[in-house]
Amino acid sequence: MDFTLRPEQEAYLAELRSFGEKELAPHYRADDLAGTLRPDLIPTMARMGLTGLRVPERFGGQEADAVTTGLAAEEIARHDFNACYVLLDSALVSDILLAGATEEQRARWMPSIASGATVPAVCLTEPGQGSDAANLALRADPDDDGDGWRLIGEKTSISLGMYTPVGVVFARTGGPGARGVSAFFADLTDDRLSRTPLDDLGSRSIGRASLYFDGVRVGRADMIGAEGEGFVAVMRGFDYSRAVIGLMCLGIASAALDDAMAYAREREAFGRPIGTFQGVAFPLVEFATQIRAARLLCYEALALKDAGEDPAVPANMAKWWAPKLAADAVHQALLTFGHAGWSTDNTIGQRLRDVIGLEIGDGTAQIAKLVVARHLLGRSTAP
Known part of the structure; x- marks a missing residue:
């Protein structure tokens, strides 16, 4: 390799x-x-x-x-x-x-x-359906002229939701379950859509929002793929994007770790740099090791994508591991700084708040592990 x-x-x-x-x-x-x-x-x-x-x-x-x-x-x-x-x-x-x-x-x-004229949002999560996205409730009701639909319902936890003029919206056009879901490229500037910002612990600048659809119209030319294929389309996309998310998290963790190592070289206690103490150095080494390993897992998933092969297993492994690892690594970096890391003058605390969000967003650890379990054990013998 x-x-x-x-x-x-x-x-x-x-x-x-x-x-x-x-x-x-x-x-x-x-x-x-x-x-x-x-x-x-x-x-x-x-x-x-x-x-x-x-x-x-x-x-x-x-x-x-x-x-x-x-x-x-x-x-x-x-x-x-x-x-x-x-x-x-x-x-x-x-x-x-x-x-x-x-x-x-x-x-x-x-x-x-x-x-960059339009950065589209992915409008999937709903108040009652997050991980259970196949059972989403937002409806696409047939329009009176029979040439389109009216979107009725709510989406929530939409990254960039306060800003974006367009989004891929997943709506129910058929019966229950995944095969009743279709995808639409929708105009989010429609007067029949309203937005409410969410007051978040981290990633405060990305405009995460709830979107309320009260008859937003989408036409047949706005449907992506065939009717009833929307959920399948997004799941294929997530299998790839979860590895990208893993690398996002490892990027912020690496930056925090670099800062902590620089601080460990400069900060002195008991007459010498704190990096000379095993209790300071060894945790940093452990996280540097794990970050390197997780990075290779993400690369494997993306290389499989480029080769036209299924990246689902390594991508979902990366999705549950990399955000957790990153949060733990940033936390350790904060502890390395001690009281200086606790101050908001230091960006370590913000990094910790921000990265935790991707332990939740775009698929929880439990969902990622479920996908991997079904690949490794088979659907009939997995959760």
């Missing part, structure tokens, strides 16, 4: 590192305090190609492979974890469109994703 990055990937990472240091890191804490993404963030990321990573070149995108997308997510998350949601949603929706949309639909929707 070749673990060497291609020269163009190395060059791209160096470019992203410089970009992150200059354009992202200085705003990370300020955006959290303001509780909003600054207006120039998305255009700035779009100019770096970060909104169009998975968009084909013919639609103005980078047509990057899955591994390169993951590398970019990890590097961006090191500097501004919350800015990475722009990359994540753009990539996930792009993959959903590539898997299920017609060429005409892709030509309609993907150029604006690549340019």
